[in-house]
Amino acid sequence: MAVKWIGDAAQELGITPLDAVEILASRQEYPMNGLVDEDRFKTLRLMRGGKRLETSGSQAMPLPDRHVSPMTVPVVAPAPSAPSRVTRQPDAHPSPRACSRRRSPRPPPPVHVIPAPPPIRPPVGEATSVTAPLQTIPGREGERTVILPPVDPKH
Amino acid sequence: MGLLKDFLRIEADRRGALAALRLEAQSRRLQIDEIGAEAKRKRDEVAMIEEGLRRLAEDIARTEEQLLEIESRRDDHDREAHERKIEAVRSSLEYDRADGHRISEDFRRLRSAFESERARLLAEADTGRMMDNFFQIEAFLKDTGTPIPDAARKALVKERQDLMGRIGPLVAPPPAPEGVFKATVVYTALEEGEPAAIVAVGLPDEAEPSGAHDLPALLLYGSYASVVEKIGPGVPRPRREEGVVIYEQPAGSRATDEAALDLFLAVKAGLEKAASAAGVPCELTGVFLEPEIASAVFPRGGQARRF
Numbered sequence: 124m125a126v127k128w129i130g131d132a133a134q135e136l137g138i139t140p141l142d143a144v145e146i147l148a149s150r151q152e153y154p155m156n157g158l159v160d161e162d163r164f165k166t167l168r169l170m171r172g173g174k175r176l177e178t179s180g181s182q183a184m185p186l187p188d189r190h191v192s193p194m195t196v197p198v199v200a201p202a203p204s205a206p207s208r209v210t211r212q213p214d215a216h217p218s219p220r221a222c223s224r225r226r227s228p229r230p231p232p233p234v235h236v237i238p239a240p241p242p243i244r245p246p247v248g249e250a251t252s253v254t255a256p257l258q259t260i261p262g263r264e265g266e267r268t269v270i271l272p273p274v275d276p277k278h
Numbered sequence: 279m280g281l282l283k284d285f286l287r288i289e290a291d292r293r294g295a296l297a298a299l300r301l302e303a304q305s306r307r308l309q310i311d312e313i314g315a316e317a318k319r320k321r322d323e324v325a326m327i328e329e330g331l332r333r334l335a336e337d338i339a340r341t342e343e344q345l346l347e348i349e350s351r352r353d354d355h356d357r358e359a360h361e362r363k364i365e366a367v368r369s370s371l372e373y374d375r376a377d378g379h380r381i382s383e384d385f386r387r388l389r390s391a392f393e394s395e396r397a398r399l400l401a402e403a404d405t406g407r408m409m410d411n412f413f414q415i416e417a418f419l420k421d422t423g424t425p426i427p428d429a430a431r432k433a434l435v436k437e438r439q440d441l442m443g444r445i446g447p448l449v450a451p452p453p454a455p456e457g458v459f460k461a462t463v464v465y466t467a468l469e470e471g472e473p474a475a476i477v478a479v480g481l482p483d484e485a486e487p488s489g490a491h492d493l494p495a496l497l498l499y500g501s502y503a504s505v506v507e508k509i510g511p512g513v514p515r516p517r518r519e520e521g522v523v524i525y526e527q528p529a530g531s532r533a534t535d536e537a538a539l540d541l542f543l544a545v546k547a548g549l550e551k552a553a554s555a556a557g558v559p560c561e562l563t564g565v566f567l568e569p570e571i572a573s574a575v576f577p578r579g580g581q582a583r584r585f
Contacts, residue, residue, distance in 0.1 A: 129499060130488040140488060141515055144499045148506035155503070155555035157496050 126158040138171050146170045363571050367464060374461040374480030375521045382482050382493040384455035385558060389491040395447045405445060412441040412449060454557035459493075461549070462563045465542035466572035467534035475538035476576055477525040477545045483518075493556060498523060500552025501545045508544040524576055538566075 127135075133143035146167055147153040154163065399405050415438045418424070419431070426434070442449065465477040479501075481494050488495035498516070505513055505525060516525045525545055529537040546562050553560035567575070 128488070128490040130492075130495065134487060140495070140499060141502055144503050145506050145511060148503035149511035151507060153499075153503035153507070155500050155551045157490060157499055157552075157555075 126160050127164060129154075129157045129159050132159045132164050132167060136167055136171050138167075142171070143167050360570065360574075363568075364574050367567065367571060367575050370462050371464070371478065371480035371522045375482050377457075378459060378461065378480065378494065379482035381455050381457045381459050381558065384457065385493040385556065386491045388453040388455060392447055392452050393491070399445055399448055405448070408441050408445050409448060412438065412445060415441070452557060454559070458559040458561050459497075459553050460561045460563075462565055463542060463546050463549070464565050464567050464572075465538050465545075466567040466569055467529070467538040468569050468572060468578075469534060470569070470573065471578070473529040473534040473537075475527045475529055475534060475541045476572055477538070477541045478522050478576060479545065479549065480521060481523045483521070493558065496556050497549050497552045500555070501525075501548035504548025504551065505541065505544045508547070509540065519576065522576075526576075 129143050129147075130140045133140045136143070143159075144153055147159075147163055150166065150170075152163055152166065154160075159167065415434050418426070419434055419438070461479050461481070463477060463479045465475065468474050468476060481497060484495035484498060485492045501523075502516060509527065514526060514528075516523050518524070525541055527537060527541050542564055546564060549562060550560050
């Protein structure tokens with residue numbers, strides 16, 4: 124898996140290095156050695172446009188009619204062939220059956236609410252790149268932390 | 279005869295009364311002299327008291343002058359201490375910056391040479407075979423389930439050492455500079471205007487564009503990542519002012535001291551983590567600055583470079 128320096132990755136994506144740092148750090152995914160693997164690079168590519176949107180505060184989400192848990196709101200799949208023109212045609216030439224159906228109170232159209240997927244966060248208490256204890260290797264001058272660079276598999 | 283006798287008696291009475299009056303007058307004159315002497319003595323005493331009062335007034339005036347002089351010297355000392363503190367903070371940050379620059383250059387040189395050596399080794403034809411051999415020997419030696427005869431173990435250890443000498447940079451940890459990255463992280467809580475927490479550290483300039491061998495960039499990014507992780511996204515970016523990286527965070531509804539401490543801990547933890555990730559020993563010292571000193575060292579609205 125190829126790794127990139129975060130500055131190079133940011134330049135490739137057209138953002139500043141601190142933008143890239145902020146994106147990864149806000150998801151608890153910033154690597155402290157500054158080397159971005161492919162997964163994090165994909166995260167950067169996905170998040171570069173909506174970074175400020177996500178960090179600017181909460182977004183208003185449409186609420187379902189019934190007071191139920193967001194996880195239990197049914198997601199109705201759209202009809203495979205139900206173009207709006209087809210439903211509008213009977214309005215031009217209304218049949219008595221259609222008229223009687225129109226007079227009856229229509230139920231409100233179902234609101235298709237797809238709850239936003241929860242952000243991928245480590246569980247509370249789990250070590251992240253910032254909070255994880257560093258592995259130390261005792262050396263001649265005492266303990267020294269060493270990060271082994273990944274080996275490029277192509278070579 | 280009667281008249282003469284009356285005249286003589288009257289004359290005698292007049293002479294007696296006159297003598298009594300003379301005595302009375304003499305007594306009064308003596309009394310006046312005593313009062314005059316008493317008055318003179320009192321005047322002398324008053325003069326002495328007035329002289330004492332004059333001396334006391336002079337002493338008071340002299341003491342007041344000395345007091346004013348002492349206050350002036352105290353103001354001078356305060357001003358001098360203020361200026362010396364400002365200078366000490368600036369020189370400390372500048373020293374940290376210069377020292378960090380030295381370590382950064384060592385880091386860059388060591389890592390560049392290390393990477394060059396790695397690239398050279400990886401370009402050689404038999405490097406892959408040697409790495410395979412090395413890791414197989416490593417796994418074999420660490421496998422406690424398989425007994426290895428002493429002679430075979432000795433031969434494997436020797437082979438491993440030979441391989442280590444030939445492909446060392448590919449299996450050894452990257453080198454780190456001998457020195458210790460030492461820095462003073464100053465923080466303060468400013469109450470003037472909009473309350474804000476400030477944390478500053480003297481860091482050398484990062485390369486433009488930065489690279490994987492750029493220790494200042496690594497430290498800067500690590501500290502900012504730590505701030506984002508601990509305080510939250512959307513925090514203001516750090517700015518660079520005369521070689522000093524400054525984090526300034528509005529306190530908002532929190533106590534400014536508390537916000538300053540949180541920001542300081544986040545920056546310090548980020549610097550330590552980033553330095554550890556780079557394999558560079560790190561010693562950071564935190565110093566709380568008085569707001570008056572911080573206002574002079576880090577003026578708001580100055581010519582700062584935002585990242």
